[in-house]
Structure formats: structure tokens, C-alpha cells
Amino acid sequence: MAPPENIPVATYLFKRLHELGVRGVHGGDFNLTALDLLPDAGLYWVGNCNELNSAYAADGYARIKGISALITTFGVGELSALAGVAGSFSEHVPVVHIVGIPNTISQRNGLLLHHTLGNGDYTVFQNMSRNISVTSTILNDPHRAASEIDRVLSTCWARARPVYIGLPTDIVLKEIPATHLNTPLDLNLPENEPETESEVVNEIARLIYNSKNTIILADACAIRHRVLDELHELVEKTHLPSFVSPMGKGAVNEELKAYGGVYVGDVSRDEVRQHVDHAELILYVGGLQSDFNSGGFTYRIAKKNTVEFHSDHMKIRYSEFPGIQMQPVLRKLLDKLDYSKIQRHPIPDISNTIPSSVQESDSQEINHAWLWPRVGQWLREGDVVITETGTSNFGILETRFPKDVTAISQVLWGSIGYSVGALQGAALACKEKYPERRVILFVGDGSLQLTVQEISTMIRHGLKPIIPLTKRHRYTIERIIHGMKATYNDIQPWNHIGLLNVFGADSSNAKSYQCESKTALENLLKDEKFSSAPYIQLVEIFMPWQDAPRALIKVGEVAAKLNSGT
Structure with missing residues (x-):
């Protein structure tokens, strides 16, 4: 026909x-x-x-x-x-x-x-x-x-x-x-001006050859503007120490020896901060320096030491090149570089090892110092990990991902409740394109209350996310920033164990769990049926209400100062 x-x-x-x-x-x-x-x-x-x-x-x-x-x-x-x-x-x-x-x-x-x-x-x-x-x-x-x-x-x-x-x-x-x-849609980017582009590529190569300590820092726009293929090739061919921002988490294969951790200015682990702050040359790909993404604007990235790659311009030290796009620049740089001329430094050892003081403790409380390294050990290649605008956004920084993990968070816009809706969309997209991938949401009980209805949409479409829910009866991130004991940061406790039933889940294709101790959560993480994500699962994790990830505590201190204008 x-x-x-x-x-x-x-x-x-x-x-x-x-x-x-x-x-x-x-x-x-x-x-x-x-x-x-x-x-x-x-x-x-x-x-x-x-x-x-x-x-x-x-x-x-x-x-x-x-x-x-x-x-x-x-x-x-x-x-x-x-x-x-x-x-x-x-x-x-x-x-x-x-x-x-x-x-x-x-x-x-x-x-x-x-x-x-x-x-x-x-x-x-x-x-x-x-x-x-x-x-x-x-x-x-x-x-x-x-x-x-x-x-x-x-x-x-x-x-x-x-x-x-x-x-x-x-x-x-x-x-x-x-x-x-x-006629197919024209999705090609306009070509860079050839003479300017050639000058940009040559100058970047010269700076790399002359530097004794070059690093790569990947940020959000490396992901959004589709230069991950070029970024991965740059990391793998140069073997340069490579770091990510919170919004760039997942942009670099964290199984590579070149991976050095998450850089968040003064909020970073000390060994990460020292390495980035003292770099002689920084290749900064897709930068987006918002407050939470930069540790409250505490990045120590001097213009004289930095090459910035952006979707619509380039910056080399003090010079800006409008209209020169990073994707073709990266491609031509990869083709031009003489990799034998590149000098490399050792990198920090970032692992999912639980601190010995936490590991040896007799306490059965599930705290953040234990939880996030353990999560890093549990994650699998290809997972999609979604973290709420709040505690989990900062907790996930303490993990080292397996290969090809996709991280979804909303660090800049920061809309509480975003993650539950985003989970539905991401899980549906994976069902269409990557059905073998697990989709996991880490969310707090406060954030969940804003958009909880989308669990019903997930059930209706047969989606199979794993939802670890931290239960503390309050908005923790708000308490860390201001009002630790203020009643305006309280929420009404819910019976989360019954949520899947409330939204009409068939008990044969849905399951809820409660973990009030490390042993209970450890046993669940070791359960292969649970970990294989056969259907939608919700895990209620009880945690001390005043406990918070290391990075969130530091960011809270910076945010409080910024809010007060001091």
C-alpha cells in the first residue's frame, strides 16, 4: 500500500x-x-x-x-x-x-x-x-x-x-x-570556524605538552551536550587523572585507574581537593558552577590554569572563543595529540571501603558513613541511579560506580520531589531501550510526600524500580542548612510499607521491606532475588534523624553562610 x-x-x-x-x-x-x-x-x-x-x-x-x-x-x-x-x-x-x-x-x-x-x-x-x-x-x-x-x-x-x-x-x-x-531532521551542529578552531586545538595541545600535572574535570554539560564518547576517549588515551563534579557524576568510567573522585571545592575529600587545587592545567569539560555543584563556589580553578570546553564557546586561560563548540574541538584534539608527550601524576585512591571505625563498631544503626560505601559495593554495571534533591544527592558522592552507571539528580534546580517523577520517566525509557538495566531511586520520606502518586504510574506500566527510602520523619537537608530542631522541618509519618498496596500493586509483583539495622539491610543487599529487580520494590531504611552525609554537612555550613550574607 x-x-x-x-x-x-x-x-x-x-x-x-x-x-x-x-x-x-x-x-x-x-x-x-x-x-x-x-x-x-x-x-x-x-x-x-x-x-x-x-x-x-x-x-x-x-x-x-x-x-x-x-x-x-x-x-x-x-x-x-x-x-x-x-x-x-x-x-x-x-x-x-x-x-x-x-x-x-x-x-x-x-x-x-x-x-x-x-x-x-x-x-x-x-x-x-x-x-x-x-x-x-x-x-x-x-x-x-x-x-x-x-x-x-x-x-x-x-x-x-x-x-x-x-x-x-x-x-x-x-x-x-x-x-x-x-527528509530527516537536520541534527548536525554548525561547523566551527576552521581557522579559529585550528588555533584553539593547537594551543590546547601545546599547554598539555608543557604541563607537568594536567587533570580532566568533567561536569554536567559533558553529559547533556553529548560529548561522552570524546570524553571517554580522552581519559582512556591520555590516562590523565580524571575527576567529576556532583552534576558530572557518571560522566567518567569510575572503574578506570585514572578516575580520581568527585571534586566539590572545599566540600571534596581532602585528597581530591589537594590534587585538583594544585593541578598545573585543568581540562574542564562542560562546566556548570552552581553553588551546590561547586561546594558553595569554593572551586580553586584559576583561569590561568584552565581550558574550558562548552557547547557554544571555548575558554583558554584568559581568552574566550565564542561560537567554537567543544565536540569538534575534542575530536580534532584527540586526533592531533602525541600521547607520548603527556606527563602524568598519581591519583587519589577512591574506593567503596567502609571506614574501619564504622566497620568495627558494634552499633547496628544504619548511618551514612556505612550506607553509601556499601551501596557502592552493591551497584552493578549499567545501573541507573537516581538521587533526590536532598540527603542522597550528597551521599552518592561517597560511592565509586561500576562501569556505565547513569546518575540522575537535580543539583542546580533543586526541586524537592523531582526524583520520584524522574524515576518513572527513566524507568520507562529503560523499559523501552535498556530492559536489562536496574533503575534505583534513593529518596527520603520528606521528598517522597511531594510526588508519591507517580508510584501508581510505575505500577500501571509494569516498571520495576528499586526504591530505598530513608525514614526520618523530617526534611534532613533543610535541617542541615537551618533549623535542626525547628517544627517547620517536620513531616507527618507515613506507613510506607503499605504504599504499594495503596496504589494497586499486585502482591505477587511487588514487595516492601523494612530495615532497622545494618544486619537486616546487609542481608537484603545479599539477596539475589531482591537485587535482580524482578518487580517494583520499596525498602524502608531507618536512620538516625540527625545523621547526614559528610558532604551535606559541609555544604550546609557553606549554604548557611551564603543565605545569611556573611
Whole structure:
């Protein structure tokens, strides 16, 4: 059968999303007519409990699949999702936000429809999204729909940030030529200016040859802007000591001898901080120096010692090169370097060894000094590890990952509750593309209360995450920053052991555990059935309420000073 000559605008949009690798489409409220067309493009509707959760889920999905799609309705739906979309913008995550909006006639006549502000202005919500989208469009003209969809989607992919597409109800079924789909989306980055690029590559090579102590520091944008292949090759060919930031965790294969640990300025382990602070040359790939990512801005990275690789510019010491992108620079540098001329220094020994003082203690309390090295021992190659904006974000810094572990966290935007939605999206993406990978969420009982409904979405889609939940009846990260005993940091205790049943899980395909001692948790981690992740599992881990990871305590001290202005 010959392919159709014309297809609906919405089908064209969905087929382009399919071309980019999207299969599951997230959302909490929607344009129903458009959703009817999803199967025609090989897509399916996920259906989240609310729009904010769906935005978090789309973020998690995109971090696994490379891009995601989120559909909400006009006004009330899209605004509910914006806190999540803003987080994706902040952290360089490509999410396509599609909004079902009123028909073009209602827009022209300024009708006072439901979900509007009652002022006849149909551009107000698009304008609200402009500062958290790299580009946007309203598909009011079907004749321009294909070119606008292609432009916006290509920009989303290339810039690795959210975009906004308004889809009016009367445009959904308007037909346009299907032949546009015969030309693939142009996802290529524009070429660097050759002469400038050559000068940049030559200068970086010269600095490396002349340095007696060069290190590599990988940060968030190395992951988001898709230079991990080049980064891995650089680490493996140079054998230079390689470190990551909290947001860059997982960017470097931590099984390599060259891996030196997590650098967080003054919050780092002493041996890591000393090594980075005293480097003669730092190759800083994809840097994003936010407060929590840099130990409260305590990075000791001097411009005179640093080469910065970014998605849209390069910096070499005191000189900046706008428009020179890091991916082609890294590729040409790898081809040019004479690796025999590179000098190397020994690196810190970072392991998952539990401190002897903790290991030898008779206490059965599960504390952070014991938990995180033990988690590092339990993790497996290829795991996806999600940590909540809070205690676990800092605890995971004390682990050394196996090969190919993907770390998902929200260190910069820092929205409490993000991780549960992100877990749903990441687990769904893995089900589609990497079904053999375990997906694990470390979350506190306080954070869970914000987005707990998404556990029901996970159950509905047959997802199999492992959810270790630390139970302490309070917001620990807030207490560390301010108000250790303040009642405003308390929460209502829940009966977590019954949550999976509350959300309708079949007891034969779901299980909950309680671990109140090291022995209980140790036995669970050694249980192969549990560790094989056969179905969704929740583990309630009881911990001392005042205990916190080493890094969080130090960051809390810095954050308290920054907040007070001292």
C-alpha cells in the first residue's frame, strides 16, 4: 500500500518525535483529539497523575533517551508543569512541551474560554514559557506547520533545552504533505570556524605538552551536550587523572585507574581537593558552577590554569572563543595529540571501603558513613541511579560506580520531589531501550510526600524500580542548612510499607521491606532475588534523624553562610 500523500499536523509532529527516539509521551492533562493520533506514529500515552509530575518524568525520560515529549492543556495544565520544565531548562535537558490550545477562531476573537485569564489574551502563557524555552511556536498556520515543527525540534536537540509548541484544536487534523518526512531532521551542529578552531586545538595541545600535572574535570554539560564518547576517549588515551563534579557524576568510567573522585571545592575529600587545587592545567569539560555543584563556589580553578570546553564557546586561560563548540574541538584534539608527550601524576585512591571505625563498631544503626560505601559495593554495571534533591544527592558522592552507571539528580534546580517523577520517566525509557538495566531511586520520606502518586504510574506500566527510602520523619537537608530542631522541618509519618498496596500493586509483583539495622539491610543487599529487580520494590531504611552525609554537612555550613550574607 502506498503511503498517504497527506497526514494531519499532529501526526507529522508525532512522527518527527518518533524519529528522535521518543516512544512514551508524558502528560497530565491533554488535547484528546491529538492523543487519538499517537498510535499512528508509533507512540503511546503515559498518563501521569498531574502535570508537574509529568514534567519531572519527561526530564528523567530525556536523560535516558536523549529527548522527551510532554503534552499538557492550555493555561492550567501548562502552568502546573512549568516548575518541572524550568528545571529541565536550568539543567540542559531537552524536553518538547506540546500545549493543546484553543482553536484559531477563539484566539482571533478573544473569547473568554475556560482555562484563560478572562482577558482575551491567548499569548500570555506562551510568553510565560519564553524564558524557559530555547524557542517556541504556535502552529496557527498549517502551511508553515511542518517547517516550524522541524525548526523547533532540531533546536531542542542541538541546544539540549526545552522548547514550546502550541497546537490549536482546529489544526490537529489539518492535513499537510507527508513528503516532508522523507527528509530527516537536520541534527548536525554548525561547523566551527576552521581557522579559529585550528588555533584553539593547537594551543590546547601545546599547554598539555608543557604541563607537568594536567587533570580532566568533567561536569554536567559533558553529559547533556553529548560529548561522552570524546570524553571517554580522552581519559582512556591520555590516562590523565580524571575527576567529576556532583552534576558530572557518571560522566567518567569510575572503574578506570585514572578516575580520581568527585571534586566539590572545599566540600571534596581532602585528597581530591589537594590534587585538583594544585593541578598545573585543568581540562574542564562542560562546566556548570552552581553553588551546590561547586561546594558553595569554593572551586580553586584559576583561569590561568584552565581550558574550558562548552557547547557554544571555548575558554583558554584568559581568552574566550565564542561560537567554537567543544565536540569538534575534542575530536580534532584527540586526533592531533602525541600521547607520548603527556606527563602524568598519581591519583587519589577512591574506593567503596567502609571506614574501619564504622566497620568495627558494634552499633547496628544504619548511618551514612556505612550506607553509601556499601551501596557502592552493591551497584552493578549499567545501573541507573537516581538521587533526590536532598540527603542522597550528597551521599552518592561517597560511592565509586561500576562501569556505565547513569546518575540522575537535580543539583542546580533543586526541586524537592523531582526524583520520584524522574524515576518513572527513566524507568520507562529503560523499559523501552535498556530492559536489562536496574533503575534505583534513593529518596527520603520528606521528598517522597511531594510526588508519591507517580508510584501508581510505575505500577500501571509494569516498571520495576528499586526504591530505598530513608525514614526520618523530617526534611534532613533543610535541617542541615537551618533549623535542626525547628517544627517547620517536620513531616507527618507515613506507613510506607503499605504504599504499594495503596496504589494497586499486585502482591505477587511487588514487595516492601523494612530495615532497622545494618544486619537486616546487609542481608537484603545479599539477596539475589531482591537485587535482580524482578518487580517494583520499596525498602524502608531507618536512620538516625540527625545523621547526614559528610558532604551535606559541609555544604550546609557553606549554604548557611551564603543565605545569611556573611
